[in-house]
Amino acid sequence: ERGAVLSPSFLNTIDQFTAELEAIDGVGKVQTITPYVKRMNYIMNRENEPYKQVVQEDISFDFFGGAFGFDDSFGFEEEIAVESVSATWDPNTYKEIPTDPAKYGFETDEELQNMIVQYLLLFSGNLDNFINDDLEPDATLLTIQLKRSNTEILREVTAKIDSFWGSELSNGWHYSVGGGEAIALALTDLVTKSQIYSLIGAMVIVWVLVSLIFRSPVAGLLGTIPVLFALMGIFSFMVILKINLDIITSLLAALAIGIGVDYAIHFLAALQRHNNLDKIEKSLQQVMNTTGKAIVINAASVILGFIGLIFSRFMPIKQLGILFCVSMLFAGLSSLTVLPMVTIMLKPKFIYGDRKKEGPKENHIPNKRRIAP
Structure with missing residues (x-):
């Protein structure tokens, strides 16, 4: 299904897979789209109080106002100066893949997925190395960096990939392993x-x-x-x-x-x-x-x-x-x-015949009778 790659549950599964794979000795970083989603989720929500009900007049997102509004000085390429606000929550709680709709003032996972899609629309960078479409991707690429390359590590990584995705993927999904290694x-x-x-x-x-x-x-x-x-x-x-x-x-x-x-x-x-x-x-x-x-x-x-x-x-x-x-x-x-x-x-008989059954031959002189004239 198109767009299913950006579902919160699937992104969270990718995040779990990344953590398990990076725990293997010999594996470096695993490059996926999830760090970008986490970063944008933190920037967009760090001033918002979690689990606060938000009353919206329009269900559709407004790119130019509200929580998703940007002024001319806003950008993901540079750090944003934000005024300190008095809060009783930790803003770092938003450094995550959003999976709880109530935390963000929503009711369904579909609304969370739509929010993630809006994040990607606002992102000014290029995500072609991770997803095949910015709005409705149906495929994603995970790049695994190895600290050292040998057969043992490659087999362990391949076995981990097969065991994890073999049980996590539902019908209609498939995965493949490629690359030089x-x-x-x-x-x-x-x-x-x-x-x-x-x-x-x-x-x-x-x-x-x-x-x-x-x-x-x-x-x-x-x-x-x-x-x-x-x-x-x-x-x-x-x-x-x-x-x-x-x-x-x-x-x-x-x-x-x-x-x-x-x-x-x-x-x-x-x-x-x-x-x-x-x-x-x-x-x-x-x-x-x-x-x-x-x-x-x-x-x-x-x-x-x-x-x-x-x-x-x-x-x-x-x-x-x-x-x-x-x-x-x-x-x-x-x-x-x-x-x-x-x-x-x-x-063996092909060399010695039946000689192994015979004892050593003794030299003997045949008896000869002397015939008298």
Whole structure:
């Protein structure tokens, strides 16, 4: 309904919302139309005795006489000199949103709303930043200033907005949250959800591919070990260094998956090639002396190559260099420590066959009978 924004009850609700929102740590000022209404209400009524019945010959407001009359020297831009009057009430009682009709000599809320409309007509400033019409506004804008911007504060503010207006607004009213910070929060949620879905999908694809390569679902699970440790290292250092999850850092997770599964495939393939030794420990030692050294050299060379990005002054590039080095380190170390340990514990058939059921083979010389001539 047009003009409902200026109803005393709705303006009082905005005032309550402002007080609750400004109580949140990290929220500065909330700019609304209510301070202007309070200021004009105080100026227009500070000499009037509250709850005094006013007899009016004309119900309509007179802009040029009575309580709403102005002389040439009156203005809201400068302080008005007012003669002292003897009164038994506090003029500051009018620094409020008028919600009590009897206090102002009225009988209904509609009369209070008409009085507020007259205030806005007399106001010489511009209120376009708060309402869409001076006489019958049906929309109002509330601007929230934040002392600091981070995801926690944005979520708390958004939750407060949803909980307050979700219960206060009646049918036919609706609200929306906008601005740069709201877009940033929506983008963060979108990146986070996309990251979760992409990581789960990529891990499933890695498991399927490694399982097909080695023809064993156990091999697929083993192939995800370096990937999981690489991701764990990336997200752990993001928390330690307070690096936000954004579009750039989210791309690193995909790179970590490719790096981790590469080391796992090399190690498992080498272990499968050297499974002809009598003891598993000897087979593992042979793999460490060959493929293990190659993994160490590869990881070290890539880390040294990306260390140069750490000295960049462009923060996203610097963060990318740090996290990439961390992912390479965790993927390489887990491939040479955790993956062999799990392999020894499980003794998977796709590498050792049924050898875990057999004991070590003993060298023996077959008996030969000597045939006499």
